[in-house]
Amino acid sequence: MDxxxxxxxxxxxxxxxxxxxxxxxxxxxxxxxxxxxxxxxxRSKPKQIEELADGEDALIxxxxxxxxxMVRIRSNMTILKMNVRDDTxxxxxxxxxxxxxxxxxxxxxxxxxxxxxxxxxxxVEMNSPVFDKEDNFKNTGKIIPIYPTTYNLPQxxxxxxxxxxxxxxxxxxxxxxxxxxxxxxxxxxxxTAISQIHFxxxxxxFNIARRRLVFExxxxxxxxxxxxxxxxxxxxxGIKFSKDAKMSDVINSLPFSLTKAxxxxxxEIDLDMEKxxxxxxxxxxxxxxxxxxxxxxxAYKCVKSGYQAAIMAPTAILAQQHLESxxxxxxxxxxxxxxxxxxxxxxxxxGILERLKNGEIDIIIGTxxxxxxxxxxxxLGLVVTDEQHRFGVRQRSTxxxxxxxxxxxVMTATPIPRTLALILYGDLDISIIDELPPNRKKIDTFAVxxxxxNRVNNFIKKxxxxxxxxxxxCPLVEENEEINxxxxxxxxxxxxxxxxxxxxxxxxxxxxxxxxxxxxxxxxKNGDIDILISTTVIExxxxxxxxxxxxVENAERFGLAQLHQLRGRVGRGEYQSYCILKYKGTSDVIRxxxxxxxSTNDGFVISEKDLExxxxxxxxxxxxxxxxxxxxxxxxxxxxxxxxxxxIALGIIGKDPKLEKEENRLLRKLIDTKFGNRIEI
Ligand code: ADP
Ligand code: MG
Numbered sequence: 001m002d003x004x005x006x007x008x009x010x011x012x013x014x015x016x017x018x019x020x021x022x023x024x025x026x027x028x029x030x031x032x033x034x035x036x037x038x039x040x041x042x043r044s045k046p047k048q049i050e051e052l053a054d055g056e057d058a059l060i061x062x063x064x065x066x067x068x069x070m071v072r073i074r075s076n077m078t079i080l081k082m083n084v085r086d087d088t089x090x091x092x093x094x095x096x097x098x099x100x101x102x103x104x105x106x107x108x109x110x111x112x113x114x115x116x117x118x119x120x121x122x123x124v125e126m127n128s129p130v131f132d133k134e135d136n137f138k139n140t141g142k143i144i145p146i147y148p149t150t151y152n153l154p155q156x157x158x159x160x161x162x163x164x165x166x167x168x169x170x171x172x173x174x175x176x177x178x179x180x181x182x183x184x185x186x187x188x189x190x191x192t193a194i195s196q197i198h199f200x201x202x203x204x205x206f207n208i209a210r211r212r213l214v215f216e217x218x219x220x221x222x223x224x225x226x227x228x229x230x231x232x233x234x235x236x237x238g239i240k241f242s243k244d245a246k247m248s249d250v251i252n253s254l255p256f257s258l259t260k261a262x263x264x265x266x267x268e269i270d271l272d273m274e275k276x277x278x279x280x281x282x283x284x285x286x287x288x289x290x291x292x293x294x295x296x297x298x299a300y301k302c303v304k305s306g307y308q309a310a311i312m313a314p315t316a317i318l319a320q321q322h323l324e325s326x327x328x329x330x331x332x333x334x335x336x337x338x339x340x341x342x343x344x345x346x347x348x349x350x351g352i353l354e355r356l357k358n359g360e361i362d363i364i365i366g367t368x369x370x371x372x373x374x375x376x377x378x379x380l381g382l383v384v385t386d387e388q389h390r391f392g393v394r395q396r397s398t399x400x401x402x403x404x405x406x407x408x409x410v411m412t413a414t415p416i417p418r419t420l421a422l423i424l425y426g427d428l429d430i431s432i433i434d435e436l437p438p439n440r441k442k443i444d445t446f447a448v449x450x451x452x453x454n455r456v457n458n459f460i461k462k463x464x465x466x467x468x469x470x471x472x473x474c475p476l477v478e479e480n481e482e483i484n485x486x487x488x489x490x491x492x493x494x495x496x497x498x499x500x501x502x503x504x505x506x507x508x509x510x511x512x513x514x515x516x517x518x519x520x521x522x523x524x525k526n527g528d529i530d531i532l533i534s535t536t537v538i539e540x541x542x543x544x545x546x547x548x549x550x551x552v553e554n555a556e557r558f559g560l561a562q563l564h565q566l567r568g569r570v571g572r573g574e575y576q577s578y579c580i581l582k583y584k585g586t587s588d589v590i591r592x593x594x595x596x597x598x599s600t601n602d603g604f605v606i607s608e609k610d611l612e613x614x615x616x617x618x619x620x621x622x623x624x625x626x627x628x629x630x631x632x633x634x635x636x637x638x639x640x641x642x643x644x645x646x647x648i649a650l651g652i653i654g655k656d657p658k659l660e661k662e663e664n665r666l667l668r669k670l671i672d673t674k675f676g677n678r679i680e681i
Contacts, residue, residue: 070099094127173194188212223670243274247270260435340366341514423642443567460549475557485554556583560593561606
């Protein structure tokens with residue numbers, strides 16, 4: 001048996017179908033048998049017609065009490081109908097455009113039908129069900145797997161191909177988990193797992209198979225992450241930053257005193273930096289908790305020890321802003337900061353790259369532009385990535401490779417539950433700023449549905465009249481016929497010419513040129529704009545303490561974590577701040593979400609709720625987080641399993657850090673095959 005066998009040569013495939021399977025990322029026999037169903041239809045036991053509920057998918061068994069009647073309603077449309085009866089009732093079956101059924105199905109025979117039930121009063125119907133004849137149950141009498149598939153590759157075909165693949169395996173897969181683990185955690189063997197995940201006889205069988213596969217997937221991922229962490233902490237020689245470069249020098253020069261939490265985190269960072277092994281630390285802290293200044297102080301220590309620091313931010317606006325606060329505070333220390341973003345002229349860029357290379361620039365602050373190949377450092381010592389949830393693991397290492405094992409500090413304002421942090425950032429040590437600077441006023445949050453427009457607008461006017469500024473965030477850039485939501489351009493036009501015509505209204509969105517965006521942001525910072533209408537480009541990190549109102553249009557379209565981020569744009573100065581969430585819709589989930597936002601300002605509470613209300617998929621948004629992709633595990637459903645696996649993985653690594661013992665040979669192989677190119681143990 002060859003698991004790497006090209007899919008084309010599996011029975012029932014061939015050249016054309018191989019192409020279709022490739023679209024599903026199935027290239028080999030192994031890919032095929034690990035292509036798991038996305039759902040199962042329970043066609044195992046017929047239900048009584050009387051019991052059927054409207055809208056459910058169900059199997060019935062009954063005798064045909066009529067022949068199939070056919071009505072042609074248009075030249076290209078025929079409707080076929082037949083009635084079937086069991087002991088409890090009658091069900092009318094309907095098909096469209098399948099005239100051949102007339103000769104196949106006969107009055108007096110017993111059939112099974114599986115399909116969606118349509119029930120109105122006592123009338124029970126099924127449209128276009130799958131059917132079986134009594135003496136030949138092919139499509140029913142079992143649990144049927146449903147696969148994600150692609151155009152031109154019907155479920156039945158894919159199912160048959162997978163059956164053929166399993167037949168070729170013939171229960172002879174080599175075991176992938178060590179016996180001691182299988183015994184200790186009561187798992188089924190790999191062959192049982194693979195065959196039952198596709199074709200379980202009962203849902204118990206399915207659960208047994210799934211548990212084993214999820215266990216294996218989570219365990220290998222967690223072991224790989226711990227191994228990755230070991231790779232950093234063991235052996236690797238990094239930079240030992242100087243004890244004489246004292247963080248306290250810059251701390252004492254700040255216009256405010258640091259919070260206890262900031263000081264504690266800085267102590268952890270200081271210790272890391274003075275050790276020889278490279279720092280790999282995640283800094284979690286709610287919006288406004290003051291992470292930037294922590295990064296700045298670390299960068300100071302790095303520069304004073306004779307190295308360069310790189311600060312990577314997800315947007316140009318944010319990079320710009322960091323540059324300003326860094327320059328402001330560090331100017332008295334003779335430290336040279338520069339900005340590198342994609343918008344700048346070629347000539348200017350060349351100059352910066354040159355000075356970076358020869359060491360004239362101490363701290364470079366930039367966007368993804370820093371990742372480019374031609375960005376070369378003289379001696380990069382510290383890499384800080386801000387708002388990490390926007391960068392992946394790969395980008396983090398791309399920039400770190402520009403130095404010789406530099407220290408790495410990753411900052412994020414998305415508080416995530418600890419279990420998930422261990423996965424997302426399993427390779428990092430974690431520091432948390434769990435306290436906001438003093439005198440921050442709670443941001444008053446209101447959720448308003450329609451009919452409050454005037455009151456809200458008058459409120460904004462009153463605040464602006466007393467000197468403040470407002471943000472208004474819309475989900476769309478321009479009007480879109482398909483999406484019923486407010487757009488930046490539409491609203492800007494309306495507000496400029498009508499509602500707020502006496503005020504200075506400007507707008508900002510991601511499709512604008514960098515230069516335009518910078519100009520607008522600059523004007524907003526200087527107080528030359530009263531109302532800034534924008535998309536979520538404003539979400540990350542922007543700091544304008546004089547603005548105290550955040551209005552979110554169509555708040556129902558944003559995730560809780562995102563709303564919390566947006567809200568964090570205000571409440572940054574001395575003024576009482578407000579967040580107004582305008583929402584549409586009446587569903588429980590929307591109401592619940594609005595309630596969460598109005599009742600707490602605590603990012604951790606909000607993230608737990610977000611996870612609960614949306615599940616991990618949406619919680620993490622896209623794949624760019626560097627989160628490993630799972631074939632079968634679901635971080636939300638399997639969170640309990642994940643917790644135990646984390647403990648198990650720690651136990652294994654604790655006893656055998658490099659997985660060298662014979663008993664762990666299979667675990668090591670698992671990690672090598674799955675993550676081999678990314679991790680060396
Ligand atoms: P975030 O953690 O969201 O990145 P910032 O670093 O942007 O937060 O900090 C928000 C604001 O709070 C900034 O204006 C910053 O100067 C200020 N700040 C940071 N630490 C303190 C502190 N200890 N006391 C007072 N203000 C602080
Ligand atoms: Mg920040």
